[in-house]
Amino acid sequence: xxxxxxxxxxxxxxxxxxxxxxxxxxxxxxxxxxxxxxxxxxxxxxxxxxxxxxxxxxxxxxxxxxxxxxxxxxxxxxxxxxxxxxxxxxxxxxxxxxxxxxxxxxxxxxxxxxxxxxxxxxxxxxxxxxxxxxxxxxxxxxxxxxxxxxxxxxxxxxxxxxxxxxxxxxxxxxxxxxxxxxxxxxxxxxxxxxxxxxxxxxxxxxxxxxxxxxxxxxxxxxxxxxxxxxxxxxxxxxxxxxxxxxxxxxxxxxxxxxxxxxxxxxxxxxxxxxxxxxxxxxxxxxx
Ligand SMILES: [Zn+2]
Numbered sequence: 001x002x003x004x005x006x007x008x009x010x011x012x013x014x015x016x017x018x019x020x021x022x023x024x025x026x027x028x029x030x031x032x033x034x035x036x037x038x039x040x041x042x043x044x045x046x047x048x049x050x051x052x053x054x055x056x057x058x059x060x061x062x063x064x065x066x067x068x069x070x071x072x073x074x075x076x077x078x079x080x081x082x083x084x085x086x087x088x089x090x091x092x093x094x095x096x097x098x099x100x101x102x103x104x105x106x107x108x109x110x111x112x113x114x115x116x117x118x119x120x121x122x123x124x125x126x127x128x129x130x131x132x133x134x135x136x137x138x139x140x141x142x143x144x145x146x147x148x149x150x151x152x153x154x155x156x157x158x159x160x161x162x163x164x165x166x167x168x169x170x171x172x173x174x175x176x177x178x179x180x181x182x183x184x185x186x187x188x189x190x191x192x193x194x195x196x197x198x199x200x201x202x203x204x205x206x207x208x209x210x211x212x213x214x215x216x217x218x219x220x221x222x223x224x225x226x227x228x229x230x231x232x233x234x235x236x237x238x239x240x241x242x243x244x245x246x247x248x249x250x251x252x253x254x255x256x257x258x259x260x261x262x263x264x265x266x267x268x269x270x271x272x273x274x275x276x277x278x279x280x281x282x283x284x285x286x287x
Contacts, residue, residue, distance in 0.1 A: 015069040016053040021200050102178040105136025122224050129231040140172025161198040211238040
């Protein structure tokens with residue numbers, strides 16, 4: 001690969017996107033868009049890992065290492081340059097795969113009355129909101145075959161977390177919501193763990209690019225609250241999509257990314273939850 005081709009290729013993989021996919025969160029913002037946080041490359045106790053998203057470069061004041069996204073992948077995965085390229089290429093390939101999965105699960109939703117009944121019971125009743133959120137249903141036992149027919153190697157499906165090590169669909173009897181670079185699955189069954197995600201980042205605010213266009217933003221606890229408000233006509237709404245019950249262990253990463261928003265959310269959530277309870281639009285205390 002020529003120097004120029006490599007530079008162009010690197011531009012398609014912003015360092016910050018890759019770091020966020022690995023669950024890295026800045027501890028604080030610095031000038032010129034740069035941010036600093038704990039170094040993912042060594043046991044770091046005070047933030048020493050500086051990232052410049054505009055230049056797509058990092059430097060760690062603790063371990064003295066720095067470079068571009070490829071250098072980071074080399075150090076993080078402890079591999080040589082060619083393997084680092086392969087890993088980054090695979091990571092970038094996840095987006096089209098998730099798009100395919102979302103379409104497939106979207107088709108399944110209307111073929112499974114139990115899934116539609118579950119959404120109805122949780123307050124999601126309008127076809128518009130189902131379309132807007134691209135809600136789908138994972139019956140289990142059919143995704144792997146579908147994706148294999150499309151030419152995706154089994155290894156890639158395992159790596160993405162869509163298929164288990166034993167070769168079964170990971171999501172089974174779950175209503176699924178596509179997220180940015182992930183997929184949330186809510187179990188219909190009371191015996192399975194209620195919440196499931198693919199490996200990788202699950203931070204950030206849901207549909208934030210749309211909500212941020214409004215002068216006032218309502219932040220709610222979960223995706224079902226979001227859906228209830230959206231179909232009631234409130235489109236200036238967002239939520240953090242990690243359910244409350246899963247959030248305790250990641251409280252620091254939750255506050256790190258959007259501190260002021262998070263604070264606002266605590267206040268707003270209480271107000272909105274009370275309103276939802278009165279309106280019986282959904283049950284905001286269960287994700
Ligand atoms: Zn370091």
